[in-house]
Amino acid sequence: MARLVRFHQHGGPEVLRIEDVELPRPGSGEVQIRVKALGLNRAEALLRAGAYIETPTLPSGLGLEAAGIIEAVGEGVKNFAPGDSVSIIPPQSMIRWPAYGELATYPAGLVVKHPSSLDWQTAAAIWMQYLTAYGALIDIARLHAGDVVVITAASSSVGLAAIQIANRVGAIAIAVTRTSAKKQALLDAGAAYVVASAEEDLAARLNEIAGPQGVRVVFDAIGGPIFEPLTAAMSPGGILIEYGGLSREPTPFPLSVVLAKTLTLRGYLVHEITGNTAKLEAAKAFILEGLETGALRPIIDRTFPFEQIVEAHRFLESNEQFGKIVVTV
Incomplete structure:
Protein backbone atom coordinates (compact mmCIF):
# COMPACT_ATOMS: atom_id res chain seq x y z
CA MET A 1 0.00 0.00 0.00
CA TRP A 127 11.73 19.57 -16.00
CA MET A 128 8.38 21.22 -16.58
CA GLN A 129 9.67 24.76 -16.33
CA TYR A 130 12.88 24.32 -18.30
CA LEU A 131 11.47 22.02 -20.99
CA THR A 132 8.57 24.42 -21.57
CA ALA A 133 10.83 27.45 -21.88
CA TYR A 134 13.47 25.60 -23.91
CA GLY A 135 10.96 24.28 -26.43
CA ALA A 136 9.55 27.73 -27.12
CA LEU A 137 12.69 29.85 -27.01
CA ILE A 138 15.39 27.53 -28.33
CA ASP A 139 13.67 24.85 -30.41
CA ILE A 140 10.99 27.03 -32.03
CA ALA A 141 12.16 30.66 -31.87
CA ARG A 142 15.91 29.93 -32.17
CA LEU A 143 16.61 32.66 -29.65
CA HIS A 144 20.16 33.97 -29.94
CA ALA A 145 22.49 36.65 -28.63
CA GLY A 146 21.15 40.18 -29.00
CA ASP A 147 17.52 39.14 -29.50
CA VAL A 148 14.94 41.03 -27.48
CA VAL A 149 12.47 38.62 -25.88
CA VAL A 150 9.37 39.56 -23.87
CA ILE A 151 8.32 37.08 -21.18
CA THR A 152 4.86 37.48 -19.63
CA ALA A 153 3.78 35.89 -16.33
CA ALA A 154 7.46 36.35 -15.60
CA SER A 155 7.34 35.45 -11.90
CA SER A 156 5.98 31.96 -12.64
CA SER A 157 8.44 29.07 -12.64
CA VAL A 158 8.31 28.89 -16.46
CA GLY A 159 8.76 32.66 -16.72
CA LEU A 160 11.83 32.55 -14.48
CA ALA A 161 13.21 29.59 -16.44
CA ALA A 162 12.73 31.60 -19.65
CA ILE A 163 14.69 34.53 -18.19
CA GLN A 164 17.57 32.22 -17.29
CA ILE A 165 17.58 30.57 -20.72
CA ALA A 166 17.50 33.96 -22.44
CA ASN A 167 20.49 35.08 -20.39
CA ARG A 168 22.33 31.86 -21.15
CA VAL A 169 22.21 32.52 -24.90
CA GLY A 170 22.88 36.25 -24.59
CA ALA A 171 19.36 37.53 -25.35
CA ILE A 172 17.79 40.58 -23.68
CA ALA A 173 14.97 39.46 -21.38
CA ILE A 174 12.09 41.86 -20.69
CA ALA A 175 9.91 40.53 -17.87
CA VAL A 176 6.24 41.53 -17.91
CA THR A 177 4.35 41.32 -14.62
CA ARG A 178 1.03 42.80 -13.55
CA THR A 179 2.26 45.21 -10.86
CA SER A 180 5.63 46.48 -9.69
CA ALA A 181 5.46 44.43 -6.46
CA LYS A 182 7.81 41.78 -7.87
CA LYS A 183 9.97 44.14 -9.93
CA GLN A 184 13.11 43.96 -7.81
CA ALA A 185 12.82 40.19 -7.42
CA LEU A 186 12.61 39.82 -11.22
CA LEU A 187 15.64 42.04 -11.71
CA ASP A 188 17.51 40.00 -9.12
CA ALA A 189 16.45 36.85 -11.00
CA GLY A 190 18.13 38.10 -14.17
CA ALA A 191 15.59 40.15 -16.11
CA ALA A 192 17.24 43.03 -17.98
CA TYR A 193 14.04 45.08 -17.72
CA VAL A 194 10.71 44.75 -15.93
CA VAL A 195 7.42 46.22 -17.14
CA ALA A 196 4.31 46.36 -14.92
CA SER A 197 1.44 45.94 -17.38
CA ALA A 198 -1.24 47.32 -15.03
CA GLU A 199 0.78 50.44 -14.23
CA GLU A 200 2.49 51.34 -17.51
CA ASP A 201 1.62 51.71 -21.20
CA LEU A 202 2.87 48.28 -22.22
CA ALA A 203 3.39 48.89 -25.95
CA ALA A 204 5.06 52.26 -25.40
CA ARG A 205 7.37 50.92 -22.72
CA LEU A 206 8.36 47.87 -24.79
CA ASN A 207 9.05 50.07 -27.81
CA GLU A 208 11.15 52.35 -25.64
CA ILE A 209 13.23 49.46 -24.30
CA ALA A 210 13.60 47.50 -27.55
CA GLY A 211 14.38 50.54 -29.69
CA PRO A 212 14.47 50.35 -33.50
CA GLN A 213 15.12 46.60 -33.60
CA GLY A 214 11.83 45.85 -31.82
CA VAL A 215 10.89 42.66 -29.99
CA ARG A 216 11.65 39.57 -32.06
CA VAL A 217 10.25 36.96 -29.65
CA VAL A 218 7.27 37.06 -27.27
CA PHE A 219 6.71 34.17 -24.87
CA ASP A 220 3.19 34.59 -23.53
CA ALA A 221 1.13 32.64 -21.01
CA ILE A 222 -1.77 35.07 -20.76
CA GLY A 223 -3.57 35.86 -24.01
CA GLY A 224 -6.53 38.23 -23.85
CA PRO A 225 -6.23 41.99 -24.44
CA ILE A 226 -2.45 41.93 -23.89
CA PHE A 227 -2.08 40.55 -27.44
CA GLU A 228 -2.54 43.99 -28.99
CA PRO A 229 0.23 45.88 -27.13
CA LEU A 230 2.56 42.88 -27.40
CA THR A 231 2.25 42.61 -31.15
CA ALA A 232 2.46 46.41 -31.51
CA ALA A 233 5.99 46.26 -30.06
CA MET A 234 7.19 43.36 -32.20
CA SER A 235 9.71 43.61 -35.01
CA PRO A 236 8.94 42.62 -38.61
CA GLY A 237 9.04 38.83 -38.93
CA GLY A 238 8.79 38.37 -35.16
CA ILE A 239 7.20 35.38 -33.46
CA LEU A 240 4.73 35.27 -30.57
CA ILE A 241 4.55 31.89 -28.85
CA GLU A 242 1.42 31.28 -26.79
CA TYR A 243 1.63 28.50 -24.21
CA GLY A 244 -1.08 29.44 -21.73
CA GLY A 245 -4.34 31.33 -21.67
CA LEU A 246 -4.57 32.74 -18.16
CA SER A 247 -6.74 35.68 -19.19
CA ARG A 248 -10.47 35.17 -18.82
CA GLU A 249 -11.13 37.84 -21.45
CA PRO A 250 -11.36 37.19 -25.20
CA THR A 251 -8.11 37.28 -27.14
CA PRO A 252 -8.32 39.68 -30.10
CA PHE A 253 -6.57 38.87 -33.36
CA PRO A 254 -4.51 41.97 -34.30
CA LEU A 255 -4.95 41.40 -38.03
CA SER A 256 -3.52 44.67 -39.37
CA VAL A 257 -0.36 44.43 -37.25
CA VAL A 258 0.15 40.75 -38.08
CA LEU A 259 -0.14 41.49 -41.79
CA ALA A 260 1.98 44.64 -41.75
CA LYS A 261 4.78 43.00 -39.79
CA THR A 262 4.38 39.46 -41.21
CA LEU A 263 4.26 38.10 -37.67
CA THR A 264 4.02 34.47 -36.65
CA LEU A 265 1.57 33.65 -33.84
CA ARG A 266 2.31 30.13 -32.64
CA GLY A 267 0.49 27.91 -30.17
CA TYR A 268 2.80 25.61 -28.22
CA LEU A 269 2.62 22.66 -25.82
CA VAL A 270 5.59 21.12 -24.04
CA HIS A 271 4.45 17.76 -25.44
CA GLU A 272 6.08 18.85 -28.71
CA ILE A 273 9.39 18.31 -26.93
CA THR A 274 8.61 15.46 -24.56
CA GLY A 275 6.92 13.45 -27.34
CA ASN A 276 9.86 13.70 -29.76
CA THR A 277 12.88 11.60 -28.78
CA ALA A 278 15.48 13.65 -30.67
CA LYS A 279 14.16 16.98 -29.41
CA LEU A 280 13.89 15.67 -25.86
CA GLU A 281 17.49 14.48 -25.86
CA ALA A 282 18.70 17.87 -27.13
CA ALA A 283 16.63 19.63 -24.47
CA LYS A 284 17.91 17.37 -21.68
CA ALA A 285 21.52 18.00 -22.72
CA PHE A 286 20.95 21.79 -22.76
CA ILE A 287 19.22 21.77 -19.36
CA LEU A 288 21.59 19.38 -17.59
CA GLU A 289 24.61 21.37 -18.79
CA GLY A 290 22.97 24.57 -17.57
CA LEU A 291 22.31 23.00 -14.16
CA GLU A 292 25.90 21.78 -13.90
CA THR A 293 27.35 25.22 -14.72
CA GLY A 294 24.84 27.12 -12.58
CA ALA A 295 23.42 29.05 -15.53
CA LEU A 296 20.07 27.40 -14.77
CA ARG A 297 18.89 27.24 -11.16
Whole structure:
Protein backbone atom coordinates (compact mmCIF):
# COMPACT_ATOMS: atom_id res chain seq x y z
CA MET A 1 0.00 0.00 0.00
CA ALA A 2 1.10 3.56 -0.68
CA ARG A 3 -0.42 6.92 0.11
CA LEU A 4 -1.63 8.68 -3.03
CA VAL A 5 -3.43 11.98 -3.60
CA ARG A 6 -6.68 11.54 -5.50
CA PHE A 7 -9.93 13.41 -6.07
CA HIS A 8 -13.41 11.89 -6.40
CA GLN A 9 -15.10 15.00 -7.77
CA HIS A 10 -14.03 18.20 -9.49
CA GLY A 11 -13.70 21.33 -7.42
CA GLY A 12 -11.36 23.43 -5.34
CA PRO A 13 -8.28 22.28 -3.43
CA GLU A 14 -10.48 20.79 -0.72
CA VAL A 15 -11.50 17.87 -3.00
CA LEU A 16 -7.96 16.42 -2.80
CA ARG A 17 -7.67 13.38 -0.52
CA ILE A 18 -4.74 11.30 0.68
CA GLU A 19 -5.72 7.64 0.35
CA ASP A 20 -4.06 4.26 0.77
CA VAL A 21 -3.91 2.49 -2.58
CA GLU A 22 -2.45 -0.86 -3.65
CA LEU A 23 -0.08 -0.30 -6.58
CA PRO A 24 1.11 -3.04 -8.93
CA ARG A 25 4.79 -3.62 -9.55
CA PRO A 26 6.25 -1.86 -12.59
CA GLY A 27 5.51 -3.47 -15.92
CA SER A 28 7.79 -4.05 -18.86
CA GLY A 29 9.88 -0.96 -19.60
CA GLU A 30 8.72 0.80 -16.43
CA VAL A 31 10.35 1.96 -13.21
CA GLN A 32 8.72 2.54 -9.84
CA ILE A 33 9.99 5.44 -7.75
CA ARG A 34 9.89 6.09 -4.03
CA VAL A 35 8.95 9.77 -4.27
CA LYS A 36 10.87 12.31 -2.18
CA ALA A 37 9.48 15.56 -3.61
CA LEU A 38 6.83 16.81 -6.04
CA GLY A 39 6.84 19.93 -8.19
CA LEU A 40 3.41 21.60 -8.49
CA ASN A 41 2.04 22.96 -11.77
CA ARG A 42 -1.01 24.96 -12.71
CA ALA A 43 -2.11 22.14 -15.02
CA GLU A 44 -2.80 20.02 -11.94
CA ALA A 45 -5.16 22.63 -10.52
CA LEU A 46 -6.95 22.72 -13.88
CA LEU A 47 -7.33 18.92 -13.94
CA ARG A 48 -8.67 18.96 -10.38
CA ALA A 49 -11.16 21.70 -11.31
CA GLY A 50 -12.35 19.94 -14.50
CA ALA A 51 -10.88 22.55 -16.84
CA TYR A 52 -7.86 20.69 -18.25
CA ILE A 53 -7.26 19.24 -21.74
CA GLU A 54 -7.64 15.74 -20.23
CA THR A 55 -10.88 14.41 -18.79
CA PRO A 56 -10.25 11.93 -15.97
CA THR A 57 -12.28 8.97 -14.86
CA LEU A 58 -12.97 9.54 -11.18
CA PRO A 59 -11.42 8.94 -8.75
CA SER A 60 -8.26 10.23 -10.38
CA GLY A 61 -4.68 10.86 -9.42
CA LEU A 62 -2.71 13.84 -10.67
CA GLY A 63 0.75 15.35 -10.84
CA LEU A 64 3.43 15.91 -13.48
CA GLU A 65 6.76 16.20 -11.66
CA ALA A 66 8.58 14.12 -9.08
CA ALA A 67 12.02 13.20 -7.84
CA GLY A 68 13.02 10.23 -5.77
CA ILE A 69 14.78 6.87 -5.54
CA ILE A 70 14.07 3.95 -7.84
CA GLU A 71 12.26 1.26 -5.84
CA ALA A 72 11.87 -1.38 -8.55
CA VAL A 73 12.38 -1.83 -12.28
CA GLY A 74 10.29 -3.75 -14.77
CA GLU A 75 11.39 -6.27 -17.38
CA GLY A 76 13.69 -4.89 -20.06
CA VAL A 77 14.89 -1.84 -18.12
CA LYS A 78 18.69 -1.75 -18.42
CA ASN A 79 19.84 1.78 -17.62
CA PHE A 80 18.36 2.07 -14.14
CA ALA A 81 18.56 0.07 -10.93
CA PRO A 82 16.98 0.21 -7.47
CA GLY A 83 18.66 2.93 -5.43
CA ASP A 84 19.27 5.34 -8.33
CA SER A 85 18.37 8.98 -7.66
CA VAL A 86 16.13 10.24 -10.46
CA SER A 87 13.69 12.90 -11.55
CA ILE A 88 10.77 12.69 -13.97
CA ILE A 89 10.12 14.20 -17.39
CA PRO A 90 6.44 15.30 -17.35
CA PRO A 91 4.33 12.62 -19.09
CA GLN A 92 1.79 13.45 -21.77
CA SER A 93 -0.95 12.16 -19.46
CA MET A 94 -0.90 12.74 -15.71
CA ILE A 95 -4.05 10.62 -15.49
CA ARG A 96 -2.12 7.61 -16.79
CA TRP A 97 1.11 8.49 -14.95
CA PRO A 98 0.21 10.49 -11.79
CA ALA A 99 3.03 11.81 -9.60
CA TYR A 100 1.28 12.75 -6.35
CA GLY A 101 2.06 9.84 -4.07
CA GLU A 102 4.64 7.95 -2.05
CA LEU A 103 5.18 5.68 -5.04
CA ALA A 104 4.90 6.54 -8.73
CA THR A 105 5.44 4.41 -11.83
CA TYR A 106 6.76 5.76 -15.15
CA PRO A 107 8.11 4.56 -18.49
CA ALA A 108 11.90 4.39 -18.25
CA GLY A 109 12.16 6.88 -21.13
CA LEU A 110 10.75 9.60 -18.87
CA VAL A 111 13.25 9.00 -16.07
CA VAL A 112 16.47 11.00 -15.72
CA LYS A 113 19.44 10.51 -13.42
CA HIS A 114 19.79 14.06 -12.23
CA PRO A 115 23.02 15.72 -11.10
CA SER A 116 24.09 14.50 -7.67
CA SER A 117 24.55 18.10 -6.53
CA LEU A 118 20.77 18.67 -6.55
CA ASP A 119 18.64 18.16 -3.46
CA TRP A 120 15.22 16.49 -3.80
CA GLN A 121 13.24 19.74 -3.84
CA THR A 122 15.36 21.23 -6.62
CA ALA A 123 15.33 17.99 -8.63
CA ALA A 124 11.52 17.95 -8.52
CA ALA A 125 11.38 21.51 -9.85
CA ILE A 126 13.43 21.10 -13.04
CA TRP A 127 11.73 19.57 -16.00
CA MET A 128 8.38 21.22 -16.58
CA GLN A 129 9.67 24.76 -16.33
CA TYR A 130 12.88 24.32 -18.30
CA LEU A 131 11.47 22.02 -20.99
CA THR A 132 8.57 24.42 -21.57
CA ALA A 133 10.83 27.45 -21.88
CA TYR A 134 13.47 25.60 -23.91
CA GLY A 135 10.96 24.28 -26.43
CA ALA A 136 9.55 27.73 -27.12
CA LEU A 137 12.69 29.85 -27.01
CA ILE A 138 15.39 27.53 -28.33
CA ASP A 139 13.67 24.85 -30.41
CA ILE A 140 10.99 27.03 -32.03
CA ALA A 141 12.16 30.66 -31.87
CA ARG A 142 15.91 29.93 -32.17
CA LEU A 143 16.61 32.66 -29.65
CA HIS A 144 20.16 33.97 -29.94
CA ALA A 145 22.49 36.65 -28.63
CA GLY A 146 21.15 40.18 -29.00
CA ASP A 147 17.52 39.14 -29.50
CA VAL A 148 14.94 41.03 -27.48
CA VAL A 149 12.47 38.62 -25.88
CA VAL A 150 9.37 39.56 -23.87
CA ILE A 151 8.32 37.08 -21.18
CA THR A 152 4.86 37.48 -19.63
CA ALA A 153 3.78 35.89 -16.33
CA ALA A 154 7.46 36.35 -15.60
CA SER A 155 7.34 35.45 -11.90
CA SER A 156 5.98 31.96 -12.64
CA SER A 157 8.44 29.07 -12.64
CA VAL A 158 8.31 28.89 -16.46
CA GLY A 159 8.76 32.66 -16.72
CA LEU A 160 11.83 32.55 -14.48
CA ALA A 161 13.21 29.59 -16.44
CA ALA A 162 12.73 31.60 -19.65
CA ILE A 163 14.69 34.53 -18.19
CA GLN A 164 17.57 32.22 -17.29
CA ILE A 165 17.58 30.57 -20.72
CA ALA A 166 17.50 33.96 -22.44
CA ASN A 167 20.49 35.08 -20.39
CA ARG A 168 22.33 31.86 -21.15
CA VAL A 169 22.21 32.52 -24.90
CA GLY A 170 22.88 36.25 -24.59
CA ALA A 171 19.36 37.53 -25.35
CA ILE A 172 17.79 40.58 -23.68
CA ALA A 173 14.97 39.46 -21.38
CA ILE A 174 12.09 41.86 -20.69
CA ALA A 175 9.91 40.53 -17.87
CA VAL A 176 6.24 41.53 -17.91
CA THR A 177 4.35 41.32 -14.62
CA ARG A 178 1.03 42.80 -13.55
CA THR A 179 2.26 45.21 -10.86
CA SER A 180 5.63 46.48 -9.69
CA ALA A 181 5.46 44.43 -6.46
CA LYS A 182 7.81 41.78 -7.87
CA LYS A 183 9.97 44.14 -9.93
CA GLN A 184 13.11 43.96 -7.81
CA ALA A 185 12.82 40.19 -7.42
CA LEU A 186 12.61 39.82 -11.22
CA LEU A 187 15.64 42.04 -11.71
CA ASP A 188 17.51 40.00 -9.12
CA ALA A 189 16.45 36.85 -11.00
CA GLY A 190 18.13 38.10 -14.17
CA ALA A 191 15.59 40.15 -16.11
CA ALA A 192 17.24 43.03 -17.98
CA TYR A 193 14.04 45.08 -17.72
CA VAL A 194 10.71 44.75 -15.93
CA VAL A 195 7.42 46.22 -17.14
CA ALA A 196 4.31 46.36 -14.92
CA SER A 197 1.44 45.94 -17.38
CA ALA A 198 -1.24 47.32 -15.03
CA GLU A 199 0.78 50.44 -14.23
CA GLU A 200 2.49 51.34 -17.51
CA ASP A 201 1.62 51.71 -21.20
CA LEU A 202 2.87 48.28 -22.22
CA ALA A 203 3.39 48.89 -25.95
CA ALA A 204 5.06 52.26 -25.40
CA ARG A 205 7.37 50.92 -22.72
CA LEU A 206 8.36 47.87 -24.79
CA ASN A 207 9.05 50.07 -27.81
CA GLU A 208 11.15 52.35 -25.64
CA ILE A 209 13.23 49.46 -24.30
CA ALA A 210 13.60 47.50 -27.55
CA GLY A 211 14.38 50.54 -29.69
CA PRO A 212 14.47 50.35 -33.50
CA GLN A 213 15.12 46.60 -33.60
CA GLY A 214 11.83 45.85 -31.82
CA VAL A 215 10.89 42.66 -29.99
CA ARG A 216 11.65 39.57 -32.06
CA VAL A 217 10.25 36.96 -29.65
CA VAL A 218 7.27 37.06 -27.27
CA PHE A 219 6.71 34.17 -24.87
CA ASP A 220 3.19 34.59 -23.53
CA ALA A 221 1.13 32.64 -21.01
CA ILE A 222 -1.77 35.07 -20.76
CA GLY A 223 -3.57 35.86 -24.01
CA GLY A 224 -6.53 38.23 -23.85
CA PRO A 225 -6.23 41.99 -24.44
CA ILE A 226 -2.45 41.93 -23.89
CA PHE A 227 -2.08 40.55 -27.44
CA GLU A 228 -2.54 43.99 -28.99
CA PRO A 229 0.23 45.88 -27.13
CA LEU A 230 2.56 42.88 -27.40
CA THR A 231 2.25 42.61 -31.15
CA ALA A 232 2.46 46.41 -31.51
CA ALA A 233 5.99 46.26 -30.06
CA MET A 234 7.19 43.36 -32.20
CA SER A 235 9.71 43.61 -35.01
CA PRO A 236 8.94 42.62 -38.61
CA GLY A 237 9.04 38.83 -38.93
CA GLY A 238 8.79 38.37 -35.16
CA ILE A 239 7.20 35.38 -33.46
CA LEU A 240 4.73 35.27 -30.57
CA ILE A 241 4.55 31.89 -28.85
CA GLU A 242 1.42 31.28 -26.79
CA TYR A 243 1.63 28.50 -24.21
CA GLY A 244 -1.08 29.44 -21.73
CA GLY A 245 -4.34 31.33 -21.67
CA LEU A 246 -4.57 32.74 -18.16
CA SER A 247 -6.74 35.68 -19.19
CA ARG A 248 -10.47 35.17 -18.82
CA GLU A 249 -11.13 37.84 -21.45
CA PRO A 250 -11.36 37.19 -25.20
CA THR A 251 -8.11 37.28 -27.14
CA PRO A 252 -8.32 39.68 -30.10
CA PHE A 253 -6.57 38.87 -33.36
CA PRO A 254 -4.51 41.97 -34.30
CA LEU A 255 -4.95 41.40 -38.03
CA SER A 256 -3.52 44.67 -39.37
CA VAL A 257 -0.36 44.43 -37.25
CA VAL A 258 0.15 40.75 -38.08
CA LEU A 259 -0.14 41.49 -41.79
CA ALA A 260 1.98 44.64 -41.75
CA LYS A 261 4.78 43.00 -39.79
CA THR A 262 4.38 39.46 -41.21
CA LEU A 263 4.26 38.10 -37.67
CA THR A 264 4.02 34.47 -36.65
CA LEU A 265 1.57 33.65 -33.84
CA ARG A 266 2.31 30.13 -32.64
CA GLY A 267 0.49 27.91 -30.17
CA TYR A 268 2.80 25.61 -28.22
CA LEU A 269 2.62 22.66 -25.82
CA VAL A 270 5.59 21.12 -24.04
CA HIS A 271 4.45 17.76 -25.44
CA GLU A 272 6.08 18.85 -28.71
CA ILE A 273 9.39 18.31 -26.93
CA THR A 274 8.61 15.46 -24.56
CA GLY A 275 6.92 13.45 -27.34
CA ASN A 276 9.86 13.70 -29.76
CA THR A 277 12.88 11.60 -28.78
CA ALA A 278 15.48 13.65 -30.67
CA LYS A 279 14.16 16.98 -29.41
CA LEU A 280 13.89 15.67 -25.86
CA GLU A 281 17.49 14.48 -25.86
CA ALA A 282 18.70 17.87 -27.13
CA ALA A 283 16.63 19.63 -24.47
CA LYS A 284 17.91 17.37 -21.68
CA ALA A 285 21.52 18.00 -22.72
CA PHE A 286 20.95 21.79 -22.76
CA ILE A 287 19.22 21.77 -19.36
CA LEU A 288 21.59 19.38 -17.59
CA GLU A 289 24.61 21.37 -18.79
CA GLY A 290 22.97 24.57 -17.57
CA LEU A 291 22.31 23.00 -14.16
CA GLU A 292 25.90 21.78 -13.90
CA THR A 293 27.35 25.22 -14.72
CA GLY A 294 24.84 27.12 -12.58
CA ALA A 295 23.42 29.05 -15.53
CA LEU A 296 20.07 27.40 -14.77
CA ARG A 297 18.89 27.24 -11.16
CA PRO A 298 15.30 26.54 -10.14
CA ILE A 299 13.82 29.19 -7.85
CA ILE A 300 11.58 27.63 -5.20
CA ASP A 301 9.12 29.88 -3.40
CA ARG A 302 7.67 27.57 -0.75
CA THR A 303 7.86 23.94 0.29
CA PHE A 304 4.90 22.10 1.86
CA PRO A 305 4.78 18.64 3.48
CA PHE A 306 2.76 15.96 1.70
CA GLU A 307 0.05 16.12 4.35
CA GLN A 308 -0.58 19.78 3.40
CA ILE A 309 -1.33 19.14 -0.28
CA VAL A 310 -4.62 21.07 0.01
CA GLU A 311 -2.83 24.12 1.42
CA ALA A 312 -0.18 23.80 -1.30
CA HIS A 313 -2.89 23.92 -3.99
CA ARG A 314 -4.48 26.93 -2.35
CA PHE A 315 -1.14 28.73 -2.50
CA LEU A 316 -0.69 27.60 -6.12
CA GLU A 317 -3.94 29.34 -7.04
CA SER A 318 -3.20 32.50 -5.03
CA ASN A 319 -0.79 33.85 -7.69
CA GLU A 320 1.39 35.08 -4.84
CA GLN A 321 4.28 32.72 -5.51
CA PHE A 322 7.60 33.67 -7.07
CA GLY A 323 8.87 30.54 -8.77
CA LYS A 324 8.08 26.93 -7.97
CA ILE A 325 5.99 25.33 -5.24
CA VAL A 326 7.34 21.99 -4.01
CA VAL A 327 5.82 19.28 -1.80
CA THR A 328 8.06 16.92 0.17
CA VAL A 329 6.95 13.33 0.70
